[in-house]
Amino acid sequence: MADPRIAAVEDLATIETPPVPSTRLLVSGMDCGSCAGKIVNAVRRLPGVEDVEVSVGTGTVTVRHRDDVTPAMLAGTVTALGFGIEAPKGGTSETDATGRPMGAEGAHAAEGNSTWWRGGRSLLTIACGGALAAAFLVSQAAPRIGPYAFLAAMAVGLVPIARRAFAAARFGTPFSIEMLMTVAAVGAVCIGAAEEAATVVFLFLVGELLEGVAAGRARASIRGLTDLVPRIALVERDGRIDEIPAEDLPVGATVMVRPGDRIPGDGVVIEGDGEVDEAPVTGESVPKRKTVDDIVFAGTINGLSVLRVRVTASARDNTIARVVRLVEEAQNAKASTERFIERFSRLYTPVVVAVAAMVATMPPLLLGDPWGAWVYKGLAILLIGCPCALVISTPAAIAAGLSAGARRGLLIKGGAVLETLGTVTMVAFDKTGTLTEGRPLVTDVVPFGRSERDVLSLAAALEAGSNHPLARAVLAKASGAGVPVPPAAQARALAGKGVAARVGGTDLFLGSPQAAAERVELSQDQASRVGALTDEGKTVSVLIADGALAGLVAMRDEPRPDAVAGIAALRALGVDVVMLTGDNRRTAGVIARTLGMTPRAELLPEDKLGIVHEMQAAGAVVAKVGDGINDAPALAAADVGIAMGGGTDVALETAGAAVLHGRVADVARMIDLSRRTMGTIRANVAIALGLKGVLLGTTVLGITGLWPAILADTGATVLVTANALRLLRTRI
Structure with a gap:
């Protein structure tokens, strides 16, 4: 028979605690910690007030209170101290001083006060x-x-x-x-x-x-960051284009972005090809080319072509909103x-x-x-x-330091983190997706008896339709080189070996060197080429056409473009660097040599955690940089955890700082900002x-x-x- 005491506890566990009412006030004239202290002391004395949070930086006072405490009572107390209450812009999340709903934008953007001499x-x-x-x-x-x-x-x-x-x-x-x-x-x-x-x-x-x-x-x-997002978005619905407020954009909506328009929400390009100016968000002066499947950010400026974008985050959760909130x-x-x-x-x-x-x-x-x-x-x-x-x-x-960093894609979660960053003596980087792009790229096309263009064309024909990362790399290389991709017939995947098909009357196979060796004998020179590419940490696919070796396609997850400069910048600041990765020793060693750093490879998450503790025990102040779930334990244990942009939510939540735009050099910039x-x-x-x-x-x-x-x-x-x-x- 079940214990009635346990049943009673289980019944209590199912009762939801009603949310405590919360009022957020936009306060003018609150310019320093002394002002904040006066407001906290005054509001906390009101009967029914449970908690008061004041942010001088944003001019907001957030009060958790009982139902019998009205926003007007709170506003009256604040104004009695000589401060003003500003009217928020619309929204729906909390109440303002008048009891009206107040949303994410209203929490940090106020009307008026634009002409200080009239105050x-x-x-x-x-x-x-x-x-x-x-x-x-x-x-x-x-x-x-x-x-x-x-x-x-x-x-x-x-x-x-x-x-x-x-x-x-x-x-x-x-x-x-x-x-x-x-x-x-x-x-x-x-x-x-x-x-x-x-x-x-x-x-x-x-x-x-x-x-x-x-x-x-x-x-x-x-x-001012919130003003980067346009007020209106052009949404495509049932063959027509409707104008709706950008703050109401639903996830999954398709928006049309005209030349010169600001992109209204975070999303993925589904149609179009052109340059996007990301300077308002990232500080990067050179526009970036965006094509299908590329990620775009709210507030960035479209160039000279029309883009169609599928929205991937609501207005409350887009890049700018997250930066402002954090x-x-x-x-x-x-x-x-x-x-x-x-x-x-x-x-x-x-x-x-x-x-x-x-x-x-x-x-x-x-x-x-x-x-x-x-x-x-x-x-x-x-x-x-x-x-x-x-x-x-x-x-x-x-x-000012937090704001300067945020405007350049360096998100630092608090003064304590900002202070610690300046004392960092060791930075431990993850490899994949942190020091590298996180996706394989074709680095070499080696033809045997054919042209390089033919080898790439036939390999792309075999990979067409596949969503495998290596297949996407081959197709991206063919697209970038303007190589035609002929149709393939009788295409089939061979588990653990590769893919086969018939293209233009030719029987083709593309697969691993081991699987290719079962179909054709490689000469000593050909085997040497495969071995040399493999020693460089590259994945090699062998193309066979009508029973003869036609060529090699080598791929590797390449270092980010600024990785070498970023590591050099850290060393110039007197900071040591190390690579902690779960990848194999050979691949890790090749990337580490390219970047001029020491690798620690084939590590499990607990191994990375242990190494961070070892470095701390030796007296180092450690910053851990990563982008995945497997980095979360080490990110949490480090003196400062830094999540790389594009990483998982777990990494972003665990870390004390984030490099939102995936630049290795931004880690050095973050440390330099702290010291300044x-x-x-x-x-x-x-x-x-x-x-x-x-x-x-x-x-x-x-x-x-x-x-x-x-x-x-x-x-x-x-x-x-x-x-x-x-x-x-x-x-x-």
């Missing part, structure tokens, strides 16, 4: 600047009422800042930049420095505006450096506030010095404590802390005051952001 920040900065200029004129014309004019000018900018400061404090962030600014400005007024207080408020608003513009540029680099996720995966900076900044600001309080009070209390001078210095130190430049120094560089990014982070931290250190010393010595302090903080924030944005323009 609320800009208008507030302009108003404050105008009021400050007016106050200066009033002070020149009527000096007695000048202080009141500056007080009014300060209020124009400070009232909104103070409102945000107290909202942040109420929601759990007391040491916000707005609170420090408010205390400093009010304190300056109290000691009779109204003119400086108004100037400091204006400079603070200018700094916020510049920071927002810079952050918006970085965010636009990823949002980069958004990656920007939330923090590097260890970024986590350290965040922890440091949380401690740094309260410490600086305490130091400012001591500087303002201790000399007057203990030494009897005048209060005004030391309170002034304390207020300046308070402004120096603003953590914005320090907090944004790392995530700005990482976001980490160099930028070090420079940014030095700028942020260096300026603060200098200003701290000069303030205590009485050399600088309030407005240089806020100007330096603003300047540092703009400098580190601009320095990070240089990565977007770097050629990799």
Whole structure:
């Protein structure tokens, strides 16, 4: 009799847990980690909120909550902190701040905000600047009422800042930049420095505006990817062509792509022959020729011919959508450096506030010095404590690095992976489909008593209709050479041996050297030619015509065109390389010698895993590059797993990074990008802390005051952001 407790558990297992409601907000004005922290602290305090995820890089806040929490409640909390909520473009996957459905595009593309000078920040900065200029004129014309004019000018900018400061404090962030600014400005007024207080408020608003513009540029680099996909697709249905939204393209649909049009979805060419410009997606400047059975990507530009494409991925899963989605996720995966900076900044600001309080009070209390001078210095130190430049120094560089890579087909899944890539000392490559094309190509046609063209023509006639990889290689070679393929009669496959048929009255056989030796005796010279080709790691097919040897067709999975240059680039970076493959030793050895690397052959998946562990035990930081299911264990075990473009979903999901366009040289570019990014982070931290250190010393010595302090903080924030944005323009 079955145990009723087990039955009860089985019954429970069949009950589906209802999905937790999720709302995704598009937030404007969220430009750094401090902004994100304020939003997280505020939203998490709402009853019914279960989880909050903030992506500064994409300007999104995703909230998981109970049914009684409405999108309007979430939006109200965010706007109370001084941020804006943007309206999304259509979609169907989640709800936006108004409760409407919000899809993949809506998650990262927002309407409006295209003209930054019309935004609320800009208008507030302009108003404050105008009021400050007016106050200066009033002070020149009527000096007695000048202080009141500056007080009014300060209020124009400070009232909104103070409102945000107290909202942040109420929601759990007391040491916000707005609170420090408010205390400093009010304190300056109290000691009779109204003119400086108004100037400091204006400079603070200018700094916020510049920071927002810079952050918006970085965010636009990823949002701009979605604009590569055309809005309309031309779908062929029942002999007619219909226009439908590209986001509604179903898998399996046939689309017509006219000359000059962007391809609306990932797919395979089923008719047509022409060049496609892949530069918008891959960064490759030279157009690629595409013909039947070739893969094309959404967003690439068709050349001068009409192509018909069968769609192989929905709009949510095409190349661009996957890149955007994974980069958004990656920007939330923090590097260890970024986590350290965040922890440091949380401690740094309260410490600086305490130091400012001591500087303002201790000399007057203990030494009897005048209060005004030391309170002034304390207020300046308070402004120096603003953590914005320090907090944004790392995530700005990482976001720019991830974006720069994504636009060139280098997908890196997070700051931690980006950071580790720069420390890699050993790259272990799979062979087939990674270092090589992953499909055999005809390398040699050796005729005996006939022309090379005849041998290729007869071999293609035998292989016509077959879908075997070797047959496709022969047919592709014949097509490329413009060789006619005559019809074959009585065609038959001979299991394990080859194919036979009658072509133009001639009996033909094409098969392995062993099977051919059963039909005809090879001369010493002919056998030597077969042996030489085999020693080069090539698969040799022997063509027999009417009982006589007619020729040889040799095929091999050739290295990718840039493989030699890619391996050389890695060595130039000081990175060692090794080949790990399940292929036979002879073939692996030939390819490895061509590329100038060491092979480890005839390996099972567990063998590759063991070798990765061996290299790590020897002190190497290992990157494993592969494209198949058999690579998944080693990809997961390596310090960084890199999936080669066109690989299996298992490889892409297991790996921490992906080379989407199958270029070996991109592995070196990825490592170089990481090193550049980490160099930028070090420079940014030095700028942020260096300026603060200098200003701290000069303030205590009485050399600088309030407005240089806020100007330096603003300047540092703009400098580190601009320095990070240089990565977007770097050629990799």
